[in-house]
Amino acid sequence: xxxxxxxxxxxxxxxxxxxxxxxxxxxxxxxxxxxxxxxxxxxxxxxxxxxxxxxxxxxxxxxxxxxxxxxxxxxxxxxxxxxxxxxxxxxxxxxxxxxxxxxxxxxxxxxxxxxxxxxxxxxxxxxxxxxxxxxxxxxxxxxxxxxxxxxxxxx
Numbered sequence: 001x002x003x004x005x006x007x008x009x010x011x012x013x014x015x016x017x018x019x020x021x022x023x024x025x026x027x028x029x030x031x032x033x034x035x036x037x038x039x040x041x042x043x044x045x046x047x048x049x050x051x052x053x054x055x056x057x058x059x060x061x062x063x064x065x066x067x068x069x070x071x072x073x074x075x076x077x078x079x080x081x082x083x084x085x086x087x088x089x090x091x092x093x094x095x096x097x098x099x100x101x102x103x104x105x106x107x108x109x110x111x112x113x114x115x116x117x118x119x120x121x122x123x124x125x126x127x128x129x130x131x132x133x134x135x136x137x138x139x140x141x142x143x144x145x146x147x148x149x150x151x152x153x154x155x
Contacts, residue, residue, distance in 0.1 A: 005050060014054045017075040017082055020099060024084065024125065025059045028070065031141045037063045050076050065152045066090050070097075081123060088151035095135075095147070100126040 005013070025041060032039050044058045061068040066088055073083045073096065080098045087094035101123055127135040127147060137143045149155075 010051055013075060014051055014056075017072070018056055020082060021057050021072055021084070024097075025057060025070070028059065028061070028144070031144050032061055034141065035063070035145060037061055044071060046072055046074075048074055048076055061148070063148065063152065065154055068148060068151060080126075083128075086127075086147075086151070088148075088153075091151065091153045093151045093153065094130065095151070096128040096130075098126045098128050098134075099123055 039061045041057050043055045046056050047053045056072045059070040068088045071085045073085050075082045080100045082099045084097040125139040
């Protein structure tokens with residue numbers, strides 16, 4: 001049975017998640033500006049089983065072809081450090097962004113015995129389809145623009 005989080009642990013996790021979201025949105029704002037599109041942030045209420053209710057930032061991106069929305073979905077997820085819904089209107093096409101933790105094995109010595117442990121290498125955003133399939137593209141400006149065009153149905 002999972003142990004309940006203390007209030008300070010919960011607040012720390014939520015603040016870390018909000019910082020992660022703001023970092024994502026700052027990056028997206030830079031990419032959106034290169035295309036001459038606009039974006040706007042607002043607060044949305046999230047409710048998660050382990051964290052309860054809290055306010056988190058979301059983002060709306062406006063393009064000539066339609067609007068896109070980035071909304072936090074959950075911080076507590078299997079295999080990552082949070083997910084964000086990313087969808088377009090009017091097409092209703094959508095994907096999820098997973099803040100994925102990538103780890104590499106490393107050897108450490110404990111006494112005279114070597115032991116293999118996992119060491120965090122990096123955290124990066126990964127795009128997932130609705131069925132959970134990872135799109136094998138790096139999170140970059142060029143791939144973000146391609147994703148926006150795909151979500152909006154632009155050839």
